[in-house]
Amino acid sequence: MALVYSAAEYCAPAWTRSTHSKKIDTQLNHTMRIISVYEDIYQHPVKRLKSRNPVWIDIETEVNTKNQWKSRWKDAKVKNAELVVDPTQKLPGFDFPRSLWTKINRIRTANSSCNHLLHKWGMSESPLCSCGNIQTTKNIVETCPLTKYDGGLRGIHEGSANAIKWLENLIIRL
16 A cells, blocks of 8 residues: 555656646545455455454454443452542542652552561561551551541542642651
């Protein structure tokens, strides 16, 4: 296809002022329709061999990606999945600076660099928090008297001004 057009463009200066340019345009259109790839896109050819399975044979009805995504999200086993009502919509805080967005997502997914996980990975001697409980993301956000955020997980998820201030002043590196 590109070869036909490139040849036509190469010769264009010679025939632009020609009285026959309409015939050339017609011929170019005709040539483009002869090229099999162009035809296959709009009018699928008949299946000639039983052993061949063209792509268009397997195409089912148009899939609604958003509905499929929602369905998969509903069926998935994800921590704190109830925070995300519609996975096709941007989450609160999407436009925050990357470092802040990362902290919020680590809390949402309960996958932060807390002592519990660091100990599990052999990177910390103890899984305990300064308060004496096992230091999980949930402990940091909801129960530890030293770090607890009053708005809880939901407040951090929503990205309120108080939540941002709490994240910026948090002494624990998530």
